[in-house]
Amino acid sequence: MEKQNNEIDSVAENLAHIVPILKRIFIKGLRTKTNLSPQTLYTLGALSYHSKLTMSGIGNHLSVPKPHVTALVDKLISEGLVERLSDERDRRIIYIQLTDKGKETFKEIKRMMTEAFRSDLSMFDEAKIHKMYECSLYIRDTLDEMAKSLQAGCCSGN
């Protein structure tokens, strides 16, 4: 049990350590190439993964206060990248989903993102890249699983 707690702490430390590195790799590389803010890009990503989310759902996923979600979505709508869908059974709820243009745009954004990363990672050999693939997928799946269980509101005004 002691060992297990130590390992959890190391996981936390390792993951916290890579956040600024990842931000540097992905966000900064995109800033000059698009007029979308990081959070609108995250919003596109969340919608690409979940295909359909409520306003509150977006806020929970990205830990963004609800009032700001409205602003983010307004921006994306003005760019024609997402659309609102009303729920017939509960008319308070508004679903957001990518438009075709949004899907295309996000695909292009991912392309630009991976392009930069490709030259960075290409210094490593095939085995290492494969292991990076396995590890990143494992962490992604685990964190997704974990995130599901903490959907509840998390930040003020949410």
Place this chain on the structure above:
Amino acid sequence: MEKQNNEIDSVAENLAHIVPILKRIFIKGLRTKTNLSPQTLYTLGALSYHSKLTMSGIGNHLSVPKPHVTALVDKLISEGLVERLSDERDRRIIYIQLTDKGKETFKEIKRMMTEAFRSDLSMFDEAKIHKMYECSLYIRDTLDEMAKSLQAGCCSGN
């Protein structure tokens, strides 16, 4: 080669996917518990890992414009968490390093960070946690190695 590029793209996608989740877990949890901004926390983290960095070095590590590094360090100095050291051989250079108080404070911040994460991860069994440990460490080491090779200035005003 094609396969390798596909794997690199998947790595990029997986890592980009987890950024908002990690931000949510670590940053948001700390916001109420400290008066330090995320970037000052990252600065502490970078100094904890590298023990000594120049102003430009901090800017490169965190992709923060140089003028803003001055502000971040000023804040940390006013809290007594870091100190400036001048380089005898080149008096333009200023090294920043943690004070004892800074080391203590960062240790405490890590404790709060891992505490929250612990309850989140505790839903998983020992084997899964161990694999998370191995994967997170592998990714951390690889990204560190990668980051070293792209020290060069990266953002405006840097």
Place this chain on the structure above:
DNA sequence: AATAATGATTACAAAATTATAACTATTATC
């Protein structure tokens, strides 16, 4: 039907981050 709760919006303010240009001090180069 009145009341409470929920999902989303509006309006506003504060804090944090990013971007630029100009400047000082110091070192390197020619």
Place this chain on the structure above:
DNA sequence: GATAATAGTTATAATTTTGTAATCATTATT
């Protein structure tokens, strides 16, 4: 020794993100 380059700072503005309160429309509860 003049010029260029580097490390860091000052000053300023714009953008992005975060926080809070009040409000509207709709649904749930009693």
